[in-house]
Amino acid sequence: MILISVIIPIYNTEKYLPKCIESILSQTYGNFELLLINDGSVDNSGRIIDKYALNDDRIQVFHKENGGVSSARNFGIDNAKGDWICFIDSDDYVNPDYLNSFVERNPIEETLIVQGVNVVSEDNKILQSRRFFEADISVENTEFIIENDLFRKLNSPYCKLFNKHIIKQNRILFPEGISLGEDILFVLNYLSHIKYIKLLPNALYNILSRRNSLSTKPHKYQERLKRSILAEPVTKVVLKNFNLTDTEYGKKFMSGIVISPLYDGIEFMYFLTYTRKERIAAIKELLNRDKKYFYNYEPKKLKRKFQHNFLRFMPAWFHDLVNVCWFSSYKLLRLLYRKIKYNE
Numbered sequence: 001m002i003l004i005s006v007i008i009p010i011y012n013t014e015k016y017l018p019k020c021i022e023s024i025l026s027q028t029y030g031n032f033e034l035l036l037i038n039d040g041s042v043d044n045s046g047r048i049i050d051k052y053a054l055n056d057d058r059i060q061v062f063h064k065e066n067g068g069v070s071s072a073r074n075f076g077i078d079n080a081k082g083d084w085i086c087f088i089d090s091d092d093y094v095n096p097d098y099l100n101s102f103v104e105r106n107p108i109e110e111t112l113i114v115q116g117v118n119v120v121s122e123d124n125k126i127l128q129s130r131r132f133f134e135a136d137i138s139v140e141n142t143e144f145i146i147e148n149d150l151f152r153k154l155n156s157p158y159c160k161l162f163n164k165h166i167i168k169q170n171r172i173l174f175p176e177g178i179s180l181g182e183d184i185l186f187v188l189n190y191l192s193h194i195k196y197i198k199l200l201p202n203a204l205y206n207i208l209s210r211r212n213s214l215s216t217k218p219h220k221y222q223e224r225l226k227r228s229i230l231a232e233p234v235t236k237v238v239l240k241n242f243n244l245t246d247t248e249y250g251k252k253f254m255s256g257i258v259i260s261p262l263y264d265g266i267e268f269m270y271f272l273t274y275t276r277k278e279r280i281a282a283i284k285e286l287l288n289r290d291k292k293y294f295y296n297y298e299p300k301k302l303k304r305k306f307q308h309n310f311l312r313f314m315p316a317w318f319h320d321l322v323n324v325c326w327f328s329s330y331k332l333l334r335l336l337y338r339k340i341k342y343n344e
Helices: 017-025 045-055 069-079 098-103 143-147 164-169 182-191 221-241 248-269 276-288 291-296 302-313 316-342
Strands: 004-010 032-039 059-064 084-087 111-120 126-130 135-138 160-163 196-208
Touching: 004 017, 004 069, 004 098, 017 032, 017 045, 032 045, 032 069, 045 059, 059 069, 069 084, 069 164, 084 098, 084 164, 098 111, 098 196, 111 182, 135 143, 160 164, 182 221, 221 248, 221 276, 248 276, 248 291, 248 302, 248 316, 276 291, 276 302, 276 316, 302 316
Parallel strands: 004 032, 004 084, 032 059, 111 196
Antiparallel strands: 084 160, 111 126, 111 160, 135 196
């Protein structure tokens, strides 16, 4: 039986942590080790995991100074003894057959195994279920990737099983020092060193939807620019590995990786305290990041399509003026909506 290392980075999630841990200890597949990495929590998370460790010898507890989620995951990788690794967020939980659904497919080394996820509310209602068709994909057979826009759906480390030897041999780690895009950079790096992707039809991982999680917080434009710069070279390697570099899909995916974070960052600038000069500089950066990426980028959302096509022909200062009008109107309408609905 293969040993799976389950790595959970923890920071101030005392409210959700017991349910997360209990869901793993209730797995039908029992040959796993559970690495609980307390990343400097200031609530009761540390005491909670210490208590669990006393009652189950599969649990390993580590307490470290706060260094961010990437630092905690990397710490877990360094201490993992398993043949395979999976990551679970401390405010999420998994169904009893989660680990077994990976193992029963008899995973081979140069593979990424992926299953679907459910987005759930705090009262356990399924808000959204994202599933895959069952498929075995290799570097020689990439039609499925193109037809299903697969790479855009593999941007997080949860609901996946990674081979530890591939990670160790190629020194694949989560980039530290950034708070945006570290997940997709890790997955892309892993994809650049494997030959197979196995998709499972299950959706046994449950993501908790809550307002104050890190993934719902706005990130500064500079962080998004850094993600764009870091993702560019590794994405080139992934596309080459899967023979997609010169395909239309490969060009569009590459452009989306490089350009989309910059658009998102620029939008957030209008809700934060950026000056007009800073906003215009960011718009120019978007245009100059690389012309071929800009012109290959094909946004899917109607609003983004309008922005992108508009920016092709208008100067940066005029685009900023339109954005000011747009987001000022949006904020006013949102304020009126909240006043009417909640009597604020």
